[in-house]
Amino acid sequence: MTFRPTRGPTPNRRSVLMGASALTAAAAFGPRAFALDTSDPASLKRDGGTLLNMRAWERYPSSDIPGLNVFLDAHPGLSIEWSSAPWARYRDRMIAEFIAETPLDVLQVPETELAAWTDSEWLHPLEEFDGLDEIMAAATPAAREACTGLDGKVYSLPVFSDAFGLAYNTETLNQAGFDTPGKNLDELRERMVAIKKAGLDDFPLSLAMKKQPGQFWSLWATLYASGGNMFDENGEPAFDKPGSPMKHILDWYVAAINEWKIVGMEDLQRDWGTSRTQMRSGVVKAGYMAQYALTEFNVKPDSAVTGKIKMALVPGLDTNDVGTVGYAHGAGMAAISANKDDAWTLLNAYAGPGDDGKWALTVARALDQGGRCPFPQVYDDPRLQELLSAITLGDSADFQKLSEIVRAKRGIKTTWYPEWEQFMMGQVQDALLKNQSVEAAITASADEARKLAGA
Amino acid sequence: MARKRWAAQTEPQPFLAFVLNTPAVGLLLLLVVYPIVYSFWLSLHAYNLRKPRQFEFIGLDNYADILSSGQFWHAARVTAVFSVGSIGLTVVLGTLLALLLNEKWPGRGVLRAVALIPWAIPPVVNGLVWQWMLEGRHGLLNYIFQSIGLIDSYQAWLSYPETALPALVIAQVWNHVPFVAIVILAALQTVPDELYDSALVDGANIFRRFFFVTLPWLSHALLLVLITQTMVALRTFDIIYVLTGGGPGDSTTVLAWLTYITTFSYTDFGKGNAYAYTIAVLTMILSVFYIRLLWKRGEMAK
Numbered sequence: 001m002t003f004r005p006t007r008g009p010t011p012n013r014r015s016v017l018m019g020a021s022a023l024t025a026a027a028a029f030g031p032r033a034f035a036l037d038t039s040d041p042a043s044l045k046r047d048g049g050t051l052l053n054m055r056a057w058e059r060y061p062s063s064d065i066p067g068l069n070v071f072l073d074a075h076p077g078l079s080i081e082w083s084s085a086p087w088a089r090y091r092d093r094m095i096a097e098f099i100a101e102t103p104l105d106v107l108q109v110p111e112t113e114l115a116a117w118t119d120s121e122w123l124h125p126l127e128e129f130d131g132l133d134e135i136m137a138a139a140t141p142a143a144r145e146a147c148t149g150l151d152g153k154v155y156s157l158p159v160f161s162d163a164f165g166l167a168y169n170t171e172t173l174n175q176a177g178f179d180t181p182g183k184n185l186d187e188l189r190e191r192m193v194a195i196k197k198a199g200l201d202d203f204p205l206s207l208a209m210k211k212q213p214g215q216f217w218s219l220w221a222t223l224y225a226s227g228g229n230m231f232d233e234n235g236e237p238a239f240d241k242p243g244s245p246m247k248h249i250l251d252w253y254v255a256a257i258n259e260w261k262i263v264g265m266e267d268l269q270r271d272w273g274t275s276r277t278q279m280r281s282g283v284v285k286a287g288y289m290a291q292y293a294l295t296e297f298n299v300k301p302d303s304a305v306t307g308k309i310k311m312a313l314v315p316g317l318d319t320n321d322v323g324t325v326g327y328a329h330g331a332g333m334a335a336i337s338a339n340k341d342d343a344w345t346l347l348n349a350y351a352g353p354g355d356d357g358k359w360a361l362t363v364a365r366a367l368d369q370g371g372r373c374p375f376p377q378v379y380d381d382p383r384l385q386e387l388l389s390a391i392t393l394g395d396s397a398d399f400q401k402l403s404e405i406v407r408a409k410r411g412i413k414t415t416w417y418p419e420w421e422q423f424m425m426g427q428v429q430d431a432l433l434k435n436q437s438v439e440a441a442i443t444a445s446a447d448e449a450r451k452l453a454g455a
Numbered sequence: 456m457a458r459k460r461w462a463a464q465t466e467p468q469p470f471l472a473f474v475l476n477t478p479a480v481g482l483l484l485l486l487v488v489y490p491i492v493y494s495f496w497l498s499l500h501a502y503n504l505r506k507p508r509q510f511e512f513i514g515l516d517n518y519a520d521i522l523s524s525g526q527f528w529h530a531a532r533v534t535a536v537f538s539v540g541s542i543g544l545t546v547v548l549g550t551l552l553a554l555l556l557n558e559k560w561p562g563r564g565v566l567r568a569v570a571l572i573p574w575a576i577p578p579v580v581n582g583l584v585w586q587w588m589l590e591g592r593h594g595l596l597n598y599i600f601q602s603i604g605l606i607d608s609y610q611a612w613l614s615y616p617e618t619a620l621p622a623l624v625i626a627q628v629w630n631h632v633p634f635v636a637i638v639i640l641a642a643l644q645t646v647p648d649e650l651y652d653s654a655l656v657d658g659a660n661i662f663r664r665f666f667f668v669t670l671p672w673l674s675h676a677l678l679l680v681l682i683t684q685t686m687v688a689l690r691t692f693d694i695i696y697v698l699t700g701g702g703p704g705d706s707t708t709v710l711a712w713l714t715y716i717t718t719f720s721y722t723d724f725g726k727g728n729a730y731a732y733t734i735a736v737l738t739m740i741l742s743v744f745y746i747r748l749l750w751k752r753g754e755m756a757k
Contacts, residue, residue, distance in 0.1 A: 091722070095507055116505040203592070211702035213720050265611035266591030268703050283592070415505040419721045422701075430704040433616070 038069040044080035046072060050342050051079045053334075055097070055107040057090040063368040064350075067361035071349045078342055098122045104334035105343040106350065109156040111146040111329055115413035118149035124333045125153040129344045135352045139328075142406040143374035146328035150413060156330030157351035159365075161374030162290040163326040163406035164221045165311040165398065167297065169285045172200050181286060181312050185222070185252050188315045192262035195285060203264030206279070206287035207253060208272040209432065211425040213418060215271050217325060218288035219428070222249050224323035224407055225316030231411040235453060240446035245317050250431060250438040257432055268429055280305060288314065290326075291399060294391035295370025313398050313405075326406035328374055376403045416452035423448045498729040504722035517729035526705075526713065527733075533620065534709040538688035540624040541631070545684055546677070548628065549635025556636065557643045574633035582697030585626040589613055589698070616706035619699050623707055626694050631687060635680050642676035643669070678749040682742050689734050710734050 037043055039062060045051070056064070065082070072078055085093045091113055097104060098120070109117065117123050126132050135157055136144055143158035166188075168181045176194040181187075188205075195204040207218045223230060226245035229238040239246040256263045270278075276293045278284040282304040289311065297309035313320035331351045337343045345355070353359045363381050366373035370391060373379065379388060379400070388396045411417055424445040431441035473480075498518070501511045521527045556567050576584070588596050591611030600606045612618045646669060654664045692711040695701060701708035701716070714734065718727025 091504065095504055099507070113505075116507065119506065120508045211700045213716075264591060265614040268614040269591075269611070269699060415503060416721075418716075419723075422716060422720065426702065426705045426708075429702050433614075433703055435616070435704060 038066045041082040044082050046079040049077045049079045052105040053081045056084045057087045058084045061365045061368040063364035105337040109330045109332040123155040124335045138375045142326045142408040143328040145408045147330045156332035158328045158330045158374035159351045160372045161328035163402040165402045167289040167311045171308045172285045183320045201285050204285040206275040206284045208270045208275040210271040220325035221314040225314040227322045237446040237449045240442050292371040298391050323405045494728045500725045502725040517726045530710045530713045541627040542684045544628045545631045549632045552636040553639035578693040581630045582694040646672045674749045681745045
C-alpha cells in the first residue's frame with residue numbers, strides 16, 4: 001500500500017518571497033504598463049505638468065487618443081484627464097459639470113448646444129488666441145456658422161462636419177439608361193420613374209422622413225439646393241414667404257409618394273441612418289446621405305454595394321449647385337479653465353493645424369472616419385486624396401463641391417427649435433399622407449415658429 | 456423584574472420600531488421621496504436646459520399650459536385608445552392563456568416556459584423585433600398576410616395612422632400577456648376545488664362556473680393586473696420611440712411620449728415634470744377606480 005499525501009507541497013520561504021516580489025512589481029508597474037497603451041484614454045494622464053481636463057462624447061475616432069499622445073510627447077509639460085460620455089447623455093452631463101463648476105478646460109461642443117452654453121457664459125470666446133482667423137478661414141461655411149455664437153464670436157473649432165448629398169446606385173441607374181441622377185427634381189423624378197418602370201425597384205428613392213429629432217435632412221438639403229431658407233437672418237420663418245420653394249418641394253414629395261410612387265410609404269418611418277444601412281445592403285437605390293457614408297458603401301468590407309455608390313449634388317427645383325445642408329460639431333474652451341493658453345495649445349492641435357501646422361490629428365481623424373472633416377484643404381493630403389478617390393469611385397468633384405456649398409440648419413440655435421421641429425415634422429407627415437394640404441402644413445408650421453419665438 | 460416585564464410586553468413598541476426602521480426609512484426618503492418632491496418642485500418652475508441659468512418659479516403655469524394645449528388633449532385621446540386596447544387585450548388574452556395553462560394536458564410545462572419568453576424581452580428589443588415584423592418591404596407580417604390572401608401587396612403598417620396605433624397595441628400586448636398569465640395562473644391555483652364541486656352539484660355548467668366561481672376569485676389578481684398594466688400603458692414610450700416616433704403626424708403621440716420629448720428633446724424640465732405628474736395623477740385616479748370596482752368583489756368571493 002502506497003501512502004499518498006492529501007495536501008500539496010507546502011510553500012517554502014523562497015516561493016513566498018518570489019510571489020510577494022511579483023505582486024509588488026505588478027502593483028508598481030501595472031498602471032505604467034496600461035499607460036503604455038496609447039489608445040487608452042488613461043495614457044493621456046502623465047506624471048507632473050499642467051493637467052488639462054477634456055470632455056468628449058463616446059464613439060470618438062480611434063485616432064484621437066493616439067494623436068493626443070503624440071501631442072503630449074511634444075509638450076512634456078502638459079497632461080490630459082480625458083473623460084467621455086454617451087452622446088445621448090453628453091449634454092446633461094456637461095450642464096451638471098458646468099453648474100457644479102467642475103474643473104474643465106477643453107470640451108466637445110454639439111452644434112445644437114453652442115448658443116445655450118455661450119448664453120450661460122460657460123464657454124470662453126476664442127478671438128484672443130493667435131491662429132484662430134486662419135483656422136476659421138480654412139473651415140467650411142457651415143462649420144464657421146456652427147462654431148459662432150449668437151453674439152457673433154467664435155466659441156469652438158470645428159471637429160466633425162459633413163454635407164448631405166444624393167447617394168445613388170450607379171448600377172441600377174445605368175440599367176435604367178442614365179448616368180447621373182439629374183440636376184433638378186424633374187430630372188430626378190424621370191430617372192426614378194425609369195428605374196421603377198424597368199422593374200429594378202418598386203420604390204427606388206428614400207427621403208427618410210421619420211418624425212425624429214434631427215431628421216428630415218432631405219427636405220433641408222433640397223430647400224437649400226433650391227435657393228430657399230427655413231429661417232431668415234432674424235430667425236423669422238422664411239419657408240412660408242411668397243417665392244419660397246418649400247411648397248413646390250413638398251408638392252413634389254407628396255406626388256413622389258402618392259402619385260408616382262417612387263418613394264415608399266415606409267419612408268415615413270425611416271431615419272437617414274436606416275436609409276444608409278439599407279443602401280449599404282442594396283435595398284435603397286438612392287437617398288440623401290452624409291458624405292462619410294460613402295466609406296461605408298464603397299470601402300467597408302461588409303458592404304453589399306462596394307464600388308457601386310456615387311454621391312451627386314442635391315437636385316433642387318432648378319439647379320443643384322446652390323447649396324446643401326450639413327452639420328458641424330466643434331471643440332471649445334471652458335470659461336472656467338485656469339490654463340487658457342495651454343488649453344488653446346491643446347485645442348489648436350486637436351481641432352486645428354497644431355504648432356507645426358500639419359493638421360496631424362485632423363488628417364488622422366478624417367482617414368479614420370472616412371471624411372467628416374470641416375477643412376476642405378485638409379483633403380489635399382495624399383492619403384486623404386487616396387481615400388477620397390476610393391470612396392468617390394475616382395470622381396471627387398461633387399464631393400468637394402458639396403463641402404464648399406454646405407450650410408448649417410439655420411434656426412437650430414434657438415431655444416425653441418426642438419419643439420418647433422417636432423411640430424413641423426408632424427405637419428409635413430400629415431401633408432405627405434394627404435391628411436391635410438401642403439399649404440396648411442406650411443402655414444401651421446410657420447405660425448408655430450412665430451408663436452414659440454414670441455413666447 | 457424589568458426583563459420579565461419586557462418579555463411579557465404585548466403592546467407595540469413604536470419607538471423601537473422607528474429606531475429599527477430608521478435606515479430603511481432614511482433610504483426611502485433619499486431615493487424615493489426626495490426625487491418625487493424635487494420633481495414636483497421642478498414642475499412649478501420655468502426650467503429649460505437650453506437656458507439653464509433661468510430658473511423661475513411660475514406656480515402652476517406649466518400645468519395650466521399643458522391642460523390648455525390641444526397637443527395634450529390629442530395625446531390624451533391617443534393614450535386612452537392605446538390604453539384601452541392594450542390593457543383590454545392583454546387581460547383577456549392573459550386570462551385565456553392562464554386558463555389554458557391551468558388545465559392538465561401533455562406539453563403544459565413546455566408551453567408554460569415558452570409563454571414566458573415575450574415577457575423576458577426588454578421593451579426596446581420588443582420594439583426592434585416588431586419593427587422587422589412590420590417592415591413595409593420585407594416584413595414577416597406582410598409575407599404571412601399576403602400568403603394567406605389577406606392583402607394584395609405589402610403594406611407600410613407603421614406609416615398610416617389607421618394601422619400604426621393598432622400595430623403598437625399588438626406589440627405591447629405581445630410583450631405583456633405573459634405577465635398577466637402568470638399572475639392569473641397563480642390566482643387560479645388557489646381556487647378551492649370544493650367551490651367547483653359545489654357548483655357542479657348545483658348543476659352549473661362550465662360558463663356559470665367560470666363567471667360565478669372563477670372570476671370573482673380572480674378579482675384581486677385582476678386588480679393587480681389592471682393597476683400594473685394601466686401604469687405600463689400610461690408610461691409606454693419605448694416601443695413608440697423605436698417604432699413610430701409619435702408619427703405619422705401625431706397619430707401615435709401618447710402622453711408618455713409627449714413627456715419624453717418635452718423633457719429630453721425640448722429639454723424643458725419644468726413642463727416635462729408637470730407632464731409626469733399629470734400622468735401620475737391619472738394613474739392614481741384609475742387605480743382608485745379599479746380598487747373600488749374590484750376589491751369588494753374579491754372579498755365577497757372569499
